[in-house]
Amino acid sequence: xxxxxxxxxxxxxxxxxxxxxxxxxxxxxxxxxxxxxxxxxxxxxxxxxxxxxxxxxxxxxxxxxxxxxxxxxxxxxxxxxxxxxxxxxxxxxxxxxxxxxxxxxxxxxxxxxxxxxxxxxxxxxxxxxxxxxxxxxxxxxxxxxxxxxxxxxxxxxxxxxxxxxxxxxxxxxxxxxxxxxxxxxxxxxxxxxxxxxxxxxxxxxxxxxxxxxxxxxxxxxxxxxxxxxxxxxxxxxxxxxxxxxxxxxxxxxxxxxxxxxxxxxxxxxxxxxxxxxxxxxxxxxxxxxxxxxxxxxxxxxxxxxxxxxxxxxxxxxxxxxxxxxxxxxxxxxxxxxxxxxxxxxxxxxxxxxxxxxxxxxxxxxxxxxxxxxxxxxxxxxxxxxxxxxxxxxxxxxxxxxxxxxxxxxxxxxxxxxxxxxxxxxxxxxxxxxxxxxxxxxxxxxxxxxxxxxxxxxxxxxxxxxxxxxxxxxxxxxxxxxxxxxxxxxxxxxxxxxxxxxxxxxxxxxxxxxxxxxx
Amino acid sequence: xxxxxxxxxxxxxxxxxxxxxxxxxxxxxxxxxxxxxxxxxxxxxxxxxxxxxxxxxxxxxxxxxxxxxxxxxxxxxxxxxxxxxxxxxxxxxxxxxxxxxxxxxxxxxxxxxxxxxxxxxxxxxxxxxxxxxxxxxxxxxxxxxxxxxxxxxxxxxxxxxxxxxxxxxxxxxxxxxxxxxxxxxxxxxxxxxxxxxxxxxxxxxxxxxxxxxxxxxxxxxxxxxxxxxxxxxxxxxxxxxxxxxxxxxxxxxxxxxxxxxxxxxxxxxxxxxxxxxxxxxxxxxxxxxxxxxxxxxxxxxxxxxxxxxxxxxxxxxxxxxxxxxxxxxxxxxxxxxxxxxxxxxxxxxxxxxxxxxxxxxxxxxxxxxxxxxxxxxxxxxxxxxxxxxxxxxxxxxxxx
Numbered sequence: 001x002x003x004x005x006x007x008x009x010x011x012x013x014x015x016x017x018x019x020x021x022x023x024x025x026x027x028x029x030x031x032x033x034x035x036x037x038x039x040x041x042x043x044x045x046x047x048x049x050x051x052x053x054x055x056x057x058x059x060x061x062x063x064x065x066x067x068x069x070x071x072x073x074x075x076x077x078x079x080x081x082x083x084x085x086x087x088x089x090x091x092x093x094x095x096x097x098x099x100x101x102x103x104x105x106x107x108x109x110x111x112x113x114x115x116x117x118x119x120x121x122x123x124x125x126x127x128x129x130x131x132x133x134x135x136x137x138x139x140x141x142x143x144x145x146x147x148x149x150x151x152x153x154x155x156x157x158x159x160x161x162x163x164x165x166x167x168x169x170x171x172x173x174x175x176x177x178x179x180x181x182x183x184x185x186x187x188x189x190x191x192x193x194x195x196x197x198x199x200x201x202x203x204x205x206x207x208x209x210x211x212x213x214x215x216x217x218x219x220x221x222x223x224x225x226x227x228x229x230x231x232x233x234x235x236x237x238x239x240x241x242x243x244x245x246x247x248x249x250x251x252x253x254x255x256x257x258x259x260x261x262x263x264x265x266x267x268x269x270x271x272x273x274x275x276x277x278x279x280x281x282x283x284x285x286x287x288x289x290x291x292x293x294x295x296x297x298x299x300x301x302x303x304x305x306x307x308x309x310x311x312x313x314x315x316x317x318x319x320x321x322x323x324x325x326x327x328x329x330x331x332x333x334x335x336x337x338x339x340x341x342x343x344x345x346x347x348x349x350x351x352x353x354x355x356x357x358x359x360x361x362x363x364x365x366x367x368x369x370x371x372x373x374x375x376x377x378x379x380x381x382x383x384x385x386x387x388x389x390x391x392x393x394x395x396x397x398x399x400x401x402x403x404x405x406x407x408x409x410x411x412x413x414x415x416x417x418x419x420x421x422x423x424x425x426x427x428x429x430x431x432x433x434x435x436x437x438x439x440x441x442x443x444x445x446x447x448x449x450x451x452x453x454x455x456x457x458x459x460x461x462x463x464x465x466x467x468x469x470x471x472x473x474x475x476x477x478x479x480x481x482x483x484x485x486x487x488x489x490x491x492x493x494x495x496x497x498x499x500x501x502x503x504x505x506x507x508x509x510x511x512x513x514x515x516x517x518x
Numbered sequence: 519x520x521x522x523x524x525x526x527x528x529x530x531x532x533x534x535x536x537x538x539x540x541x542x543x544x545x546x547x548x549x550x551x552x553x554x555x556x557x558x559x560x561x562x563x564x565x566x567x568x569x570x571x572x573x574x575x576x577x578x579x580x581x582x583x584x585x586x587x588x589x590x591x592x593x594x595x596x597x598x599x600x601x602x603x604x605x606x607x608x609x610x611x612x613x614x615x616x617x618x619x620x621x622x623x624x625x626x627x628x629x630x631x632x633x634x635x636x637x638x639x640x641x642x643x644x645x646x647x648x649x650x651x652x653x654x655x656x657x658x659x660x661x662x663x664x665x666x667x668x669x670x671x672x673x674x675x676x677x678x679x680x681x682x683x684x685x686x687x688x689x690x691x692x693x694x695x696x697x698x699x700x701x702x703x704x705x706x707x708x709x710x711x712x713x714x715x716x717x718x719x720x721x722x723x724x725x726x727x728x729x730x731x732x733x734x735x736x737x738x739x740x741x742x743x744x745x746x747x748x749x750x751x752x753x754x755x756x757x758x759x760x761x762x763x764x765x766x767x768x769x770x771x772x773x774x775x776x777x778x779x780x781x782x783x784x785x786x787x788x789x790x791x792x793x794x795x796x797x798x799x800x801x802x803x804x805x806x807x808x809x810x811x812x813x814x815x816x817x818x819x820x821x822x823x824x825x826x827x828x829x830x831x832x833x834x835x836x837x838x839x840x841x842x843x844x845x846x847x848x849x850x851x852x853x854x855x856x857x858x859x860x861x862x863x864x865x866x867x868x869x870x871x872x873x874x875x876x877x878x879x880x881x882x883x884x885x886x887x888x889x890x891x892x893x894x895x896x897x898x899x900x901x902x903x904x905x906x907x908x909x910x911x912x913x914x915x916x917x918x
Contacts, residue, residue: 176532239892258915317550401560405602436799447565465546
């Protein structure tokens, strides 16, 4: 029987990242994955002559060779993954009516100055508040970096210790705006109302409207996309996962695919002894599970491992965040033939993030749609003369639970028809007659492949009480079980490719500290 | 530029609001009851009903269809219904034969509606060069337990992709997924116009003739044209199903062509489809299966034929040394040695058997190379459609 230092259960981005950090620290790692493929969400599938990327729309914070952004630094400099990146030419195009009733069709360019100019052109009077907005975003970004570098001290309440004086001196605005709602801050810095609506376009990535999401979260993301450009990679998300696995092999880790982690096994005092897997028992004293804590607490940990009451309360208090209907389309026309110029198109009808969020809590009347057309950034992603695109509907409540097995397919088709019609009407681009291959993934599909509660993909929803900063402050307290951590979208840094890579890295660092008895 | 701008209208209150956030979160958590956590949500329950890892059945009935073909009617064990499926899908049957786990994809020949009544039927035809089909026909009896996968495969009608008019060209037991589609149309679970051009050698080789008759009495959307190659009979077309016959029955309508049959039929049909001027969108094939004669495929290294190679298979912490016949796929070699990894389609397409080639070379016919781009770049192969052309070392996923 083999003895490992750490067993990582699940090879989604969080698990993969944790395994990479630990293997680089010289630990003997076993990574197990329940599927025959690594990656979790970071995967792809083949239909006819198309390979469909399952979930990667755009990476945040990559930057470019010689000037990596935060995520770029982690993947390229720290993990040394040989990934080829493709920058996406614009941030987004958004089409719809603002709350004022005025109709907009805006293509937002990358680059701070371009973005300011575009907003002033679109909504006159925006320039000055846009400059303030970016200055605040930059300060938030620096404050966040300072915070990340000082996460190893804990105060008497178990929260991460930060020097208030340092923050007051260096990041005074951050302290004033960070946790205030995004739209409120925009309004208080004099942003015109229509510009506020347009600046809320990315709400779907945070799964909370601009009236509730903390300023720091939306501003930081908007700024990162604007400054570092959104990016996708060669060989898509599956390639990203494979690259990570190959790097792990180089570092001496073992990777077992199609193996389920069934139980984390402990001795009578709850000290972890190993993992019972579908391929037998494997010993290790430390385990990281790339899963929602609720799943771990209800099915993974054996009875001797004491789960603190606060963890049960926390899991009950938390809300499962976004889940999706994704339509993958292989079209037998090129983007030139179709007249497509934009990589990411949002067509919410109403550009109004609080309303969009409210609508996303229902099956009917959920009109917020997003389209990603991969060929715009990567012309060779599908055969010549074809296009690969994804249409997405976001749901922020468990609305797919009510359908029967028999009506399931017709509900998929109904939802697809709704978003297809909206896309064609809003953009004027006709695609319904050139669909060569298609697949529709619903919350059931995600529940099946990811085994996440309700098929959610974004982990726990941010709420006014459960903000990213307060989660980060409590990151240690939120992982109280000795020798066991969970990582993934439910982690402190939230959902998304870049965030889950960081979260896996955070959890690996906590395990390293425990191993070294710190 | 941090801190350089002076914000108007923000002050101490905002800072206090910031500092109070962690305490607010803690208070919210502490005020939430510690009631037992939900173990399974409805969405997850339905997803696992739809996509079970395994389904356990008991054989309730066996229907002899003649011509070495039998249908097996399954009823589920364990108080659950068979998974509802898309007409045209298959299940992977897992069977231990001589102590070795063998698996085969077999199309579902019942309609999806039957699943709601607790039943599912598959139909097996004896393949004289095969292993599993003969074993099933000779051994399975009423009351036996059978383990299958959930429904698999993508050979089904898709409303917003395919034309409303579908011409299904079938040969031999390739009729079964299309029979399921016809049943689904009759039950209202599918809605399209299905014209079936079914090729058989003689009338007695036609499977399910009476079943189709019944379906056509129930719905006008299904039409069966039997085409006999070796017999002339009134009421039947004579010859092979080619462009002319397809044109004759589809007329000027726009249609999608679905094909399901033996490899020879697909090869013939590929040329006929060119005559019809159909593009890829309008031509869909059921899984082709691995090549039976890889040495006839373009690019095959001639000196590899009729040889045995030494293959090292790593599976988790176990290692096996086996022999592989170069004329058979690697998956067959694994099965012969009793070390098969997971597999489903056996035609290179679904990727479920994906394995890492650590050293050596394999031959992969282009037609059945369904690998992902990154897998090609990083040396992953699908053993179900790969042939050894040197000694090999492979890492294969666990199969439990």
